[in-house]
Amino acid sequence: MWRLLDVPARRSFRRGLEARAFSLRRGRPAVNYGEAPGTDESGIIHGGRVKLLHLAEEFPTADSNFNLLYLVSSAPPKFALDLVEWARGQGVKFVWNQNGVAYPAWYGARSEEINGPMRTLRQEADFIFYQSEFCRQCAERFLGPVATVAEIAFNCVDTAHFRPASPPDGEVCRLLVAGSHYESYRVISVLETVAELVCRHFPVELHLAGRLAWPDAEAEVAEKIHLLGIDDRVRRTAAYRQEEAPAIYQATHILLHPKYKDPCPTVPIEAMACGVPVIGSASGGMPELVSREAGVLIEVPDSWERNHWPEPAAMADGVETIMRHWSDFSAAARSHAVARFSKEEWLAKHRRVFHQLVAA
Secondary structure (H helix, E strand, O other): OOOOOOHHHHHHHHHHHHOOOOOOOOOOOOEEOOOOOOOOOOOOOOOOHHHHHHHHHHOOEOOOOOOEEEEEOOOOOOOHHHHHHHHHHOOOEEEEEEOOOOOHHHHHHHHHHHHHHHHHHHHHOOEEEEOOHHHHHHHHHHOOOOOOOEEEOOOOEOOOOOOOOOOOOOOOEEEEEOOOEOOOHHHHHHHHHHHHHHHOOOOEEEEEEOOEOOOOHHHHHHHHHHHHOOHHHEEEEOOOOHHHHHHHHHOOOEEEEOOOOOOOOHHHHHHHHOOOOEEEEOOOOHHHHOOOOOEEEEOOOOOOOOOOOOOHHHHHHHHHHHHHOHHHHHHHHHHHHHHHOEHHHHHHHHHHHHHHHHHO
């Protein structure tokens, strides 16, 4: 993630910084994001890079003569520590967007490989945006306290782009699990939920969308689908582009998001903006994101040592509860997303902070 071990490349990077023609911008905010926000080689945007695209719409990337450096903990640029050290030395103010941290259940004994550089960068910041209150608490627990001025800024959604369409066909409940899936339980538990609903003679189909990113994932998922006897109930879409996402949500009744201690996931926010209620675990940042009217969150044990996720039977119960009152849940989900997660409000927070830092 942090790519600190490529010593020759790091030396070359530092020499490039030292040779850089740079003049500190005066007046209005001019923002550098470490590397230009954009897509990967396949044209698909992942994770923390999405919010950089939102910011770059109003504050285009300034490659030189900037006065603000904005980095996201879940999408750090190459040699971020060196970049921050150089920028601070030039008088640039540093804004840090803090997502989650590494802990034993996620990264095991290697957690400090992630947390060490993150700790240093957070300490160097002139201002911190925490993506949720859960993110702030995790940072204080695993990275230590800091006196830096900070506030909460939930991930945002373009509510004009992510919006409801015609309701899906009501004869079959259409479930969705979406995003980048790095842990098998996020998908396997949903497949077991589908099988549970089939056993209850509940009409259901699942759209499994997004990358399966753990070892041998495609084979494991295919085998599980076959063993559960739900081959005709599951539709598969691999990684998808951001512009394709609204149509995926709009064809869905309910999003299942069983990830444990998810700090501030964007997928549930996008789903709610499209009028799609959410089922997930009452852990991490999810209780801050999903209201009772917008979905069903299921209690799970609290642990930093191992992952826990909702039982398939409990998620199946949640599906039946929502489908009995789907129109109400759908309308509430859309209203909740517009009120709490609009891109306009998120940008307004950043605009205010950026002008304050530059003025100072």
